[in-house]
Amino acid sequence: MSQDETANPASAPRGCAVVTGASSGIGAATAVHLASLGYEVVLGARRKDRLEEVVARCAGRGRALPLDVADPDSVAAFAAEVERCDVLVNNAGFARGTESVAEADEAAWTAMYETNVLGTLRVTKAFLPLLIASGDGQVITIGSVAGREPYEGGAGYNAAKHAVTAMTRVLRLELRGQPVRVCQIDPGMVETEFTLNRLGGDAEGASAVYAGMTPLVAQDIAECVGWVATRPPHVNIDAMTVLARDQTSARVVHRRS
Numbered sequence: 714m715s716q717d718e719t720a721n722p723a724s725a726p727r728g729c730a731v732v733t734g735a736s737s738g739i740g741a742a743t744a745v746h747l748a749s750l751g752y753e754v755v756l757g758a759r760r761k762d763r764l765e766e767v768v769a770r771c772a773g774r775g776r777a778l779p780l781d782v783a784d785p786d787s788v789a790a791f792a793a794e795v796e797r798c799d800v801l802v803n804n805a806g807f808a809r810g811t812e813s814v815a816e817a818d819e820a821a822w823t824a825m826y827e828t829n830v831l832g833t834l835r836v837t838k839a840f841l842p843l844l845i846a847s848g849d850g851q852v853i854t855i856g857s858v859a860g861r862e863p864y865e866g867g868a869g870y871n872a873a874k875h876a877v878t879a880m881t882r883v884l885r886l887e888l889r890g891q892p893v894r895v896c897q898i899d900p901g902m903v904e905t906e907f908t909l910n911r912l913g914g915d916a917e918g919a920s921a922v923y924a925g926m927t928p929l930v931a932q933d934i935a936e937c938v939g940w941v942a943t944r945p946p947h948v949n950i951d952a953m954t955v956l957a958r959d960q961t962s963a964r965v966v967h968r969r970s
């Protein structure tokens with residue numbers, strides 16, 4: 714790819730991008746954005762009906778496949794349907810609960826670990842051969858500020874996302890000499906269904922999280938993914954933390970009264 718094409722990504726022919734958790738939020742916005750940049754996009758998620766709605770916004774360059782990253786058989790079946798992968802966006806993940814360590818719900822911890830950590834591992838493992846074969850593969854994992862900075866009430870999610878951060882860093886080391894770049898993008902507060910899910914559907918609680926501040930939106934992170942993906946092959950953006958201007962660290966937020 715020439716520097717000119719990099720500067721004007723929409724004009725460049727692209728390869729194939731795989732996006733997990735693509736039925737909503739950051740995953741959906743990323744799939745649509747990568748399609749707008751010219752990528753053929755394979756969208757994976759459990760909710761096939763919602764995936765199809767996202768595919769309809771992918772300019773004819775999207776394909777929906779069922780995927781539950783917490784299920785090894787589902788990951789294997791998903792990967793078997795994909796012949797080419799230049800960019801893998803590991804986005805599937807969630808938080809559940811805000812209990813203290815003393816009150817920790819082990820089922821919630823297990824579920825978070827299963828999807829955020831093992832899910833990311835399974836999908837990455839499944840696609841590494843295609844990424845290497847592409848000659849310029851990229852793994853872009855959506856981590857979280859929670860994987861960089863622990864906060865009270867966040868232990869289960871903090872632990873899972875810190876594990877993701879560790880895995881990303883190890884992968885980067887282990888792929889030395891291979892034609893695969895590895896990046897982790899760590900968003901802070903992004904207004905999506907994330908918080909509503911974390912709080913078990915408590916809409917009032919979820920809107921209080923963003924009260925008086927301006928959070929990021931999914932498109933902000935999608936554009937970061939697109940920028941990382943379209944750097945020239947010799948450039949590896951190792952990590953990127955993206956916070957709203959009002960959020961100065963994981964739990965320090967400026968709110969207008």
Ligand code: 8X3
Nearest residue numbers: 857858859900901902
């Ligand atoms: C989401 C960011 O601050 O809710 O990954 O943990 S936070």
